[in-house]
Amino acid sequence: MSNDDFFYELQKHSEAKLNILDNYVVPWMRIITMGPYGERALVIDGFAGTGKYSNSDGSSIRLIKHVLKFCEQADQNNWDCPQLLILLIEGNRDNYNELLRNIYEITSLDLRDEEDFLPISDYPSIQVSCRFGDFDEILNSMLGRLKNGQTLIPSFCFIDPFGFKDTPFETIKKYLTNEKSEILLNFIYEETNRFITAKNPKVQSHMKSHFGIDNIQSIQDLVKGTPAQLRKQMIVDFYSRQLLENTDVNYVLTFEIKKAGRAKLILFYGTKSIEGLKVMKKAMWKVDGTGLYMFDDRKDPAQIEFQFTQDLNDTILLNDLCEILKNQYSGQHVHIKEIEAFVLTETIYPLENFCKKALKNLEKNDGFIEVKNRKVKGTYPKGTVIQFK
Numbered sequence: 513m514s515n516d517d518f519f520y521e522l523q524k525h526s527e528a529k530l531n532i533l534d535n536y537v538v539p540w541m542r543i544i545t546m547g548p549y550g551e552r553a554l555v556i557d558g559f560a561g562t563g564k565y566s567n568s569d570g571s572s573i574r575l576i577k578h579v580l581k582f583c584e585q586a587d588q589n590n591w592d593c594p595q596l597l598i599l600l601i602e603g604n605r606d607n608y609n610e611l612l613r614n615i616y617e618i619t620s621l622d623l624r625d626e627e628d629f630l631p632i633s634d635y636p637s638i639q640v641s642c643r644f645g646d647f648d649e650i651l652n653s654m655l656g657r658l659k660n661g662q663t664l665i666p667s668f669c670f671i672d673p674f675g676f677k678d679t680p681f682e683t684i685k686k687y688l689t690n691e692k693s694e695i696l697l698n699f700i701y702e703e704t705n706r707f708i709t710a711k712n713p714k715v716q717s718h719m720k721s722h723f724g725i726d727n728i729q730s731i732q733d734l735v736k737g738t739p740a741q742l743r744k745q746m747i748v749d750f751y752s753r754q755l756l757e758n759t760d761v762n763y764v765l766t767f768e769i770k771k772a773g774r775a776k777l778i779l780f781y782g783t784k785s786i787e788g789l790k791v792m793k794k795a796m797w798k799v800d801g802t803g804l805y806m807f808d809d810r811k812d813p814a815q816i817e818f819q820f821t822q823d824l825n826d827t828i829l830l831n832d833l834c835e836i837l838k839n840q841y842s843g844q845h846v847h848i849k850e851i852e853a854f855v856l857t858e859t860i861y862p863l864e865n866f867c868k869k870a871l872k873n874l875e876k877n878d879g880f881i882e883v884k885n886r887k888v889k890g891t892y893p894k895g896t897v898i899q900f901k
């Protein structure tokens with residue numbers, strides 16, 4: 513698909529990706545800027561696009577609109593205005609020009625060839641920069657300006673390229689050394705899979721840089737002759753391991769996006785924060801509530817499950833979580849914090865709508881857990897200790 517076609521119309525599978533971005537970024541901004549430290553935050557859209565499709569906003573304009581809405585809310589509620597920086601990077605001149613026009617339309621900011629962040633006049637605590645150029649170069653130059661021991665302000669970087677050659681693992685790793693930095697990377701699975709065994713030295717060099725490896729043979733040996741489904745799992749596991757073992761992130765979450773039944777994109781979310789993981793699981797679960805962490809554009813509206821099948825599905829999932837908790841904690845005294853961390857990091861389930869509901873079921877239906885020192889029955893507030901039978 514050419515660049516022009518891409519921005520013509522937002523396709524369903526790309527919309528799923530942007531819905532996850534929407535679902536995540538708003539609560540993320542709130543947590544950082546309104547948390548106990550009221551910190552400044554930086555949002556980076558590394559492959560910003562034009563900001564608009566014929567039928568929808570693109571990632572960059574969505575991000576700006578979210579921030580503006582957040583400021584309006586702050587105004588209405590007499591909260592302190594959030595301190596937010598938005599950095600947009602776009603590498604195609606025509607797209608960049610169109611993006612500038614789209615930004616101007618909603619902020620009245622003229623950011624053409626401006627290297628600094630400029631404040632939005634209605635909300636000066638919001639500053640925007642829109643850079644023409646290569647994601648890798650611009651991010652590296654920004655990171656290079658940090659002095660020894662200096663770290664970026666808390667930041668979230670959305671990385672949404674067309675292919676695999678513009679997202680070197682080393683740059684992502686360097687970015688992730690910053691204390692509160694995290695990524696949502698659109699890993700272009702279809703192309704990566706197609707070219708992973710290529711013999712062309714230039715392609716091999718891009719592939720090595722993409723995976724952050726010196727020897728392409730290691731990954732080629734892994735996938736050669738492997739059936740498609742297993743091959744996909746191996747590639748996803750390989751990249752997840754790279755993130756977990758070779759960068760500073762503690763948690764990785766993936767979400768598969770299919771187009772016409774074929775695995776097209778895999779979103780990789782990497783964070784050091786369990787709070788971030790909690791918010792992203794919820795954001796992904798909203799797009800696919802089956803527990804598969806997958807969107808398939810072949811599911812047209814007529815195929816969408818009726819409410820009663822959804823409810824049935826939720827009941828099955830809840831029962832499954834009850835069984836998992838029984839097996840994990842039988843005979844033990846456990847702190848609610850530990851249970852929540854377990855659900856978040858070791859199961860497919862988000863906390864919301866699952867963890868406390870499962871505990872409630874275990875208490876009410878099976879009498880399988882007992883809770884002491886609690887004011888209100890059926891609640892599991894901070895500090896609760898639970899005795900599993």
Ligand SMILES: C[S@@+](CC[C@H](N)C(=O)[O-])C[C@H]1O[C@@H](n2cnc3c(N)ncnc32)[C@H](O)[C@@H]1O
Nearest residue numbers: 559560561570571602603604646647672673678
């Ligand atoms: C998949 S599109 C981004 C779509 C956008 N994130 C959205 O959801 O609306 C990729 C964009 O990255 C731009 N691009 C390609 N290579 C780039 C690079 N090396 N650095 C920055 N931008 C690049 C392309 O021109 C294109 O606009």
